Amino acid sequence: MTPLQRYIAEEIATDHVDGLLSRREAMRRLALLGVGAAAATALIAACGQNRRGADAQTSSSAPAQSAPGTASSPAPGMDTALPTTPISWPGPRGELQGAWAEPTAARGGILVIHENKGLNDWVRSVAGRLAGVGYASLAIDLLSDRGGTATFADPAEATAALGNLAPETMVADLTSGITEVQRRAPGLKTAAVGFCMGGGLIWRLLATGAPELAAAFPFYGPTPENPDFSGSKDVAVLGFYGELDQRVNATKAAAQAALERAGLVHELVTEPGANHAFFNDTGERYDPAAAADAWRRMLDWLTIHVG
Known part of the structure; x- marks a missing residue:
């Protein structure tokens, strides 16, 4: 497997270990990704062992955390969110698709x-929320060359298709998406935000x-091996x-270590008690307190470094 395929496979296995997917569904999704039955079984077992070890360490060193809530905890920024509009533009391999949201007087631009x-x-809601606080936002569809995410009736097939894309692609x-943001919001500084796999792609961009x-x-995204961010010296991370x-x-x-070697302005924040995907208010791991804190910090950072 490629590093990206392995990352997605481990996420599927971890979702099963955490009780978010049945074993049958986890095995089905791993098969779509090209993972055979024996390898899938071994991966699930390994993730289960890792989780038990992590749980034991947490229970011996910290008090138990309360479970995050969802229904009564609206996502930060939803009260001022703007609608998004489907757009397309010429990409390096053909037409790219996305969702665009633009405030009346933009302070900057951002790729989601x-x-x-x-x-x-x-993801469209994230672009809308950022536009609602003044940042022209483009949520890109990395499955554009497959007709777009909406063409996949099965979300697991969309995930597998993403896993089979080369990171360089x-x-x-x-x-190209960053260039399109700059074209639509000329003269303004530009940022990028990514979640999960998208967070990992932020690191690859850098x-x-x-x-x-x-x-x-980058929100909870895996760092690629031996990263060198020296070509991104003016980016505040x-x-x-x-x-x-x-x-x-x-x-x-x-x-x-890579940020320090490159001399980038940076801060890495660990939200206490939060899990992977804590910012996604449609998921089981949504953590309202962590999401609100991250949103506040991100807006402060945007104000300082973008406008």
């Missing part, structure tokens, strides 16, 4: 990079070299992690 579920309503599409960005916000997200947190030190 989805999780491994593709461009769905939740996705980075090229994201670079490693490729993203001098056109003023700020970047604010990264977020969930305290309970052991899998992604294992790559945090590599990100910290």
Whole structure:
């Protein structure tokens, strides 16, 4: 498996271990990703063992955390969110699709990079929320060359299709997305935010070299191996992690070291008691307190470094 495929496979296995997916559904999704039955069984067992070890460590060193809530905890920024409009533009391999939201008087622009579920309503809501506080926002669809995320009736198939894309291909599409944001919001500074897989792609953008960005916000995204961010010296990076997200947190030190070597302005925040995907208010791991804190910090960072 490629590093991206393995990351997605581990996420599926972890979702099963955490009780979010049945074993049958986890095995089905792993098969769509190209993971055979024997390898899938071994992966689930390994993730289960890792989780038991993490739970034992947490219980011996910290008080138990209360479960995050969803229904009575609206996502931050929803009260001022703006609607998004479908758009398309010429990309490096053909037409790219996305959802665009623009305030009356934009303070800056921002590219929004989805999780491994593709461009769905939740990602559109993030673009709308950012537009609602003054930032022209483009949520890109990295499945554009497959007709777009909406063409997949089965979300698991969309995830598998993303897993089969080369990271270099996705980075090229994201670079095109940044250019499109700048074209639609001329003269303004630009940022990028990504979640889960999208957070990992933020790190890859920085490693490729993203001098056109003023700020970047990777949310619980895995750091690629041996990253070099020296080509992104002018980017101010604010990264977020969930305290309970052991899998992604294992790559945090590599990100910290690479940021320091490159001399980038940066801060890496670990939200206490939060898990992976804590910002997604449509998911089971949504943590209202962590999401609100991350939203406040991100807006402060945007004000300072973007406008």
